[in-house]
Amino acid sequence: MAARGKAIRFQGNTPPSRQPVRCSSRFMPSPTTIDLIRFTAEPSTCPYLSSETAQLEYRVPMNLDAVAFGQLLRRGWRRFGNYVFRPQCPICRSCRSIRVLTERFAPSKSQRRTLRRNSHIDVEVARPDVTDDHVDLFNAYHRDMSKRRGWPENSTSFQNYYESFIGGRFDFAREFRYWNEDRLVGIGIVDELANGLSSVYFYHDPAWRRLGPGTFSMLTELQYARDRGIPYAYLGYWIRDNDSMNYKANFRPHELLEAYVDDDTEPVWHPASESTAQDSRTSQD
DSSP states (O other), X not given: OOSOOSOEEEGGGXXXXXXXXXXXXXXXXXXXXXXXXXXXXXXXXXXXXXXXXXXXXXXXXXXXXXXXXHHHHHTTOEEETTEEEEEOOSSOOOXXXXXXXXXXXXXXXXXXXXXXXXXXXXXXXXXXOOOHXXXXXXXXXXXXXXHHHOOOOOOOOHHHHIIIIITTOOTTEEEEEEEETTXXXXXXXXXXXXXXXXXXXXXXXXXXXXXXXXXXXXXXXXXXXHHTTOOEEEEEEEXXXXXXXXXXXXXXSEEEESOOOOTTSOOOEEEHHHHTTSOTTSOOO
């Protein structure tokens, strides 16, 4: 990938294993994928498309490991803490799982500008942690988003942060720390699997916003995945008609998941040239 930023460093100068356990292309039921809890939340107004009704399905798998989670990720499930979730909306099908083909990705002209603007930022990869700096940065970010974009108030405490981002101590969880000299300015929570890097959550210092930290963090993750031979970077859900979510289509080439299938059905991913020509509200049936 051209126009690279600074080299990514690892905590203690020792990267996590470069040879994680690889999973097969088919789902093989095992004790690690037994659900302790599985439920569908009550319908509510969609936070991304206010005219739609949203509904999420949640699971808490027992002893979730990289192999089992890799199979869930391919089927549109996302992890947040001990939960995995995906849309199960009554009618709308606008949320589409999106993944970038890392080996073929090349940054656009504007993305290369973002890399150059952030060439002073250092990146460190480590196991997820929580410190006072994490909590203060998270709360500053959400105060800014509440003020600028009308997000609901969402402050956290040391304990709440631990339960949301660290609880479970998953071996595949990573934390990308973004430093401006000795000041922590961004945190990216990422899941690293043999066949996919999954962006979980990113927050940053509001003062960094003008330099495009969201795009920079995504480019950093794509570089990391490519350097480690990870073929896909999962960006979460793409929504064509929401400005906060449709930017993900700017990272090409990418694929979209056709439908949210069950554990025993092989998922189908379509290249963007084919998928984006279809109406994202089409039923999965």
